[in-house]
Amino acid sequence: MTIKEIAALAGVSISTVSKIVNGKDQSINPETRSKVLKIVKEYNYTPYGMVKNISNGRKFIIGVLFRTMPRTNSMLSGISEAATENNYSILLLDSCNSPDLELKHINTLCQKHVDGVIWEPIDENSQKLGHYLTDQNIPFSYIMSRGNVPSYIIDYEKMGYHLTQKLIDYKHTKIACLMKQGSQRSQMVLEGFKRCLFDNQIPYNSNMQMYISSPDCLSKIQGYKFSGVVSTHFASSLILYEQMDKLHYSIPADLSLVSLKDDSRESISFPHISSIKIPYREFGYYVGKSLIRKCEKMPESEEQMTFIGDCSLDTEDSLYVPSFLRAKKIVVVGSINTDLTFNVDHLPQVGKATRILNSTFTLGGKGANQAVGSAKFGREVSLIGEIGNDIDSNLIFDILEKEHVITQGIRRNENIPTGKAYIYIEESGESAITLLTGANRILSPECIQKRQHLFKNAGCCLISTEIANETTLEAAKTAKHYGAMTFLKPTVIKSVPENLYRYIDFLIPNQREAALLSPPSCDTIEEQADYFFRQGIPNIIITLGSRGCYLKTGDTSEFFPAAAFTPVDTTGGADAFISCLASYLTDGYSLKKAIRIAMYAAGFCISRQGVVPALVDRTTLESHIKRLDPELLMPSEN
Numbered sequence: 346m347t348i349k350e351i352a353a354l355a356g357v358s359i360s361t362v363s364k365i366v367n368g369k370d371q372s373i374n375p376e377t378r379s380k381v382l383k384i385v386k387e388y389n390y391t392p393y394g395m396v397k398n399i400s401n402g403r404k405f406i407i408g409v410l411f412r413t414m415p416r417t418n419s420m421l422s423g424i425s426e427a428a429t430e431n432n433y434s435i436l437l438l439d440s441c442n443s444p445d446l447e448l449k450h451i452n453t454l455c456q457k458h459v460d461g462v463i464w465e466p467i468d469e470n471s472q473k474l475g476h477y478l479t480d481q482n483i484p485f486s487y488i489m490s491r492g493n494v495p496s497y498i499i500d501y502e503k504m505g506y507h508l509t510q511k512l513i514d515y516k517h518t519k520i521a522c523l524m525k526q527g528s529q530r531s532q533m534v535l536e537g538f539k540r541c542l543f544d545n546q547i548p549y550n551s552n553m554q555m556y557i558s559s560p561d562c563l564s565k566i567q568g569y570k571f572s573g574v575v576s577t578h579f580a581s582s583l584i585l586y587e588q589m590d591k592l593h594y595s596i597p598a599d600l601s602l603v604s605l606k607d608d609s610r611e612s613i614s615f616p617h618i619s620s621i622k623i624p625y626r627e628f629g630y631y632v633g634k635s636l637i638r639k640c641e642k643m644p645e646s647e648e649q650m651t652f653i654g655d656c657s658l659d660t661e662d663s664l665y666v667p668s669f670l671r672a673k674k675i676v677v678v679g680s681i682n683t684d685l686t687f688n689v690d691h692l693p694q695v696g697k698a699t700r701i702l703n704s705t706f707t708l709g710g711k712g713a714n715q716a717v718g719s720a721k722f723g724r725e726v727s728l729i730g731e732i733g734n735d736i737d738s739n740l741i742f743d744i745l746e747k748e749h750v751i752t753q754g755i756r757r758n759e760n761i762p763t764g765k766a767y768i769y770i771e772e773s774g775e776s777a778i779t780l781l782t783g784a785n786r787i788l789s790p791e792c793i794q795k796r797q798h799l800f801k802n803a804g805c806c807l808i809s810t811e812i813a814n815e816t817t818l819e820a821a822k823t824a825k826h827y828g829a830m831t832f833l834k835p836t837v838i839k840s841v842p843e844n845l846y847r848y849i850d851f852l853i854p855n856q857r858e859a860a861l862l863s864p865p866s867c868d869t870i871e872e873q874a875d876y877f878f879r880q881g882i883p884n885i886i887i888t889l890g891s892r893g894c895y896l897k898t899g900d901t902s903e904f905f906p907a908a909a910f911t912p913v914d915t916t917g918g919a920d921a922f923i924s925c926l927a928s929y930l931t932d933g934y935s936l937k938k939a940i941r942i943a944m945y946a947a948g949f950c951i952s953r954q955g956v957v958p959a960l961v962d963r964t965t966l967e968s969h970i971k972r973l974d975p976e977l978l979m980p981s982e983n
Contacts, residue, residue, distance in 0.1 A: 346388045346452045346477070354388075355381045366390070388449055389456045405433050407636065408459040410450050412467050412489075414439045419608040423629025424463060431637050433460070440467055448474060455481045461640040463632055466490050484639040488632055491529055497632045500653045501530050501577075501605070504621050505537025507656040508575045508603045511619070513545050516666045517573035517601060521553050521566060523585060524577050531577040534605070538575055557581040563588055566600065572667040576604035582618050593796050595753040597665035598725070603658070617662035624654030673804025673931050674725035675924075676829065678793070678820040679712025680785040680811035681730040681755065682764040683737045686916075686955060689769050692777045699769065708744045708957045709766050710785070711809030711834060714917055717748045718924030718946075719807070721962040724931065727799040729754035729820070730812075731784040731792070733763040744957065754796045758784045764811075774912030774951060780811065780837065788812045790819035803829040805927040810838045814845075821848035832927055834919060835862060846880040853923055859887045870895050871902065886926075886940065888919055888947075896940060905940050910948035917956030922947040925966070941977055945970055 348366075352359045357377060364370045365381045384390075407428050409421065421437065428435050436459055440447040447467050451474050454462055462478055462485035469492040478485045490496030505522075512520050522538045524531035535554065542549045552569055555562050557578075562585075566574070576582040582604040586596055596602050596616070606620035631652050665671075688703040708717070716728040728750050732738045734757040741763065745752050764783035770776045793816060800806065806824035808831060810817050817833070824831045825848050832851040835841055835858050854862060856870065863873040874885045874897035885897040893907040925946035929939040946961055949969075953959035970977055 346390050346455075348390070351381070351384055351388065351390050354384050357381060389452045404458060404460055406436055406457065406459045407433050407633070407640075408436045408438065408454040408457070408462040408464075408483075410438045410440060410447070410454065410462060410464045412440055412465040413442050419625040420629035423626040423631070424633040425629075426626075427630045427633025427637065431634075433637065440465075442467055444468075444470065447471060451477050454478065455483065459483060461485060461636045463488060463636055466492070468492075484636065486632060486636050486639070488628075489529065495650060497628070497635070497650050497652065498533075499623065499625075499628050500651045501533035502537035502540070503653055504605060504623075504656055505534030505575065505577070506541045507537075508534075508605070508621060509538045509541035510545075511603055511658060511661075511664065512573035512575065512601055513541070513547070515573070515601060515664050516670050518547055519569065519571045519667070520547075520573045520575065521555050521569070521571040522575050522577070523555050523557055523562075523581050525581060526556055526558060528577065530605070534575070534577040557584050563592070571600070573601040574603070576602065579604050579606045579613075579618070579620060582620075583613075583616070586616050586618065590753070593753050594798060595751055597663045598727075598751055598753075599668065599798060599801075601665055601667075602663045606659070617660055619658045619661050619663045621656055621658060622654075624652070627654055628652045668802040671725065671802060673829075674727065674802055675716075675719045675805045675807065675927055675931065676727050676729065676754075676800050676803045676824065677712050677716040677719065677807045678729045678788075678812070678816075679715065679807070679809035679834075680710035680764055680780075680782075681708075681713045681728070681732050681741060682710035682766045682780070682783070682785070683707070683740065684709030684766045684768055684956065686768040686770060686914075688954075689771055692769055692771050692775065705955060707955055708741055709768075710764060711811055711836060711920060712807075713741070713745070714920035714956050714960070715807045715809070715834075715924045716745070716750045717957050718921050718960045719928055720748050720750050721960050722925060722928035722966075723963050724928050725751070727751040727754050727803075729788070729793065729796055729799060731755070731761075731788045732757055733761055733784045734759045735762050737763040737765075748957075751799075754799050756792070758787060761787060768916055770914050770916065770954075774915045776914065776916045778916070782811070785812055788816050790815050792816070793819040793823055797823050797827075800824055800827040800829060803827055804931040805830045805832060807832045807834070807923060807927055809834040810836055814838070814842050818842060818845050818848070821845060824848070830927075830930070832923055834923060838862075841880075843880075846882055849882050851884045851886065851926075852877050852882045853886045853888065853919070853926075855888045855919060856890070871897075874902070884936070888922060890915065890918075893944060894922075894940065896936070898936070901937075903937070905937075905944060908945045908948035910952040912951045914954050914956075914959065915951045917959060918947040918951045920956060921950035921960055924960075928963075938977060941974075942966070942970065 348362050352362045370378050438450040455477050464485050465488045472492050487496035522535055539549050604618050604620045607623050684707050686705045687701045689699050693699045712730050716726050720726045761784045764785040765781040767779045800823050806829045808820050821831050830850040833849045835854050859873040863876045867873045867876050877885045878897055887895045893905045896903050922943045925943040926939050929942050949961035950959045
């Protein structure tokens with residue numbers, strides 16, 4: 346800072362400044378003297394006569410002037426490591442994004458006569474201040490400069506390229522770049538994003554560029570059907586993740602997300618967002634070593650100003666192939682309960698006490714049972730339902746997540762308890778069930794509409810009628826809209842609404858339910874099935890317990906025998922049958938083969954206590970079938 350510049354800042358003449366700083370200010374009024382001295386102290390101005398005798402010897406001090414500090418702790422650590430290795434110390438200054446403070450700090454560095462400066466300028470105008478350092482013969486290096494001067498930078502473009510390529514490796518072609526307004530990093534990532542799209546022959550258009558601060562960000566993701574997002578800032582990724590969750594979208598099932606991650610986010614363990622760590626520490630070390638070579642006038646080889654770090658992802662948890670390329674999933678709409686199961690010497694009867702021999706407590710409800718059953722066959726399964734906000738709800742989520750059921754369609758209600766089923770089982774395996782509907786009763790058509798995105802790419806929708814009739818109808822309509830086959834298990838209802846029939850592909854009642862839902866004139870299983878068929882349902886399967894099941898379609902009427910298993914608890918047999926049937930039909934098996942396989946799944950279930958713990962997995966089921974009837978597992982044959 347020159348005396349001329351001090352005079353300009355104070356609005357006085359050069360001679361006035363000279364008189365004040367040299368103590369010859371008797372004729373100058375106190376207000377002017379105070380004003381000039383304040384500026385002189387702020388800008389560390391020293392008269393030439395006082396500095397001409399200062400030694401030009403080395404101080405072994407590196408000045409570090411950051412634009413702003415919060416995101417640069419790791420970078421500073423790298424600079425410090427390079428300085429320590431070469432016996433230098435550091436003078437750290439923070440401009441706090443203030444041009445005035447930046448100018449003051451530049452003057453401080455000149456006054457301290459540091460050996461060199463690592464400088465992150467605030468903006469392009471900051472470069473005009475470089476002459477102060479040059480005049481003092483102080484070498485300096487720009488980092489992350491926004492101007493056109495040579496500057497050390499982190500290769501955000503390459504990281505953007507790698508993030509985009511990872512999404513493309515997962516077969517995504519509808520990809521967006523989530524950016525931050527005014528961010529140099531975002532612009533560099535965008536260039537890598539564009540280059541990667543070009544190299545993979547994917548056209549770029551401006552609609553792919555989004556900002557988390559924009560109110561239409563989510564609507565753009567939905568409207569343009571983006572299946573993957575590259576985020577330039579981890580904070581933006583967290584906001585997007587939260588907003589998606591509020592709308593009941595799942596990452597990565599509905600949207601794959603990759604991001605850059607800085608130091609301040611390293612401790613975040615949830616949500617699991619696949620990220621590339623920004624190499625601030627390595628970059629700081631690289632720049633520090635380079636500056637020290639300049640300070641010591643060491644021979645310099647041709648140096649790269651762009652620093653390339655490790656571009657590997659820390660995890661791939663938020664990556665998944667697009668839904669339209671995945672195998673068809675199964676959506677389950679129905680009740681979610683906790684089951685209290687009592688083993689008794691005989692089923693409860695009016696006027697007689699029933700002795701409980703044993704009791705268990707676990708997850709239950711037709712919806713939950715069928716969802717877990719389907720997941721055990723390797724299907725991607727989304728469950729839609731309502732539960733309370735009680736201790737039972739924690740058990741439910743724990744079990745469903747352990748069984749790999751997608752739970753974004755489940756919502757807690759603070760005012761209504763989770764549904765409960767009280768199940769009584771006698772020694773023969775026969776059971777009786779009483780229900781406390783609880784939160785299941787508030788699953789409404791509006792709930793289905795809000796979660797309809799879960800029906801996308803669904804091959805089957807399994808619906809049980811332990812929920813309101815209007816909700817059952819809405820679920821069936823939505824499934825049909827998205828091209829899914831609908832399976833209806835009619836339980837705890839006395840009639841099937843007539844307008845529901847045309848949305849049902851498979852009606853699967855047991856013998857009692859079939860008799861209740863058909864006219865009294867229908868005395869036989871065949872007559873009952875014919876009645877449902879005349880209502881417009883193309884496939885009717887009436888389960889008959891130990892006698893197997895009966896199939897009625899437009900082409901066939903046939904009985905299928907039960908698999909040879911000793912019954913222990915028949916409660917979940919139908920749920921095991923339905924989830925297995927839907928899974929193997931989705932895999933391309935013929936209806937008759939799928940029914941025969943499902944009979945084995947039902948047999949496994951009734952041979953063990955409970956429902957969810959008794960549901961068989963695909964490996965166990967197919968190992969058993971291969972020993973008895975290996976040709977059954979060949980899906981191409983009828």
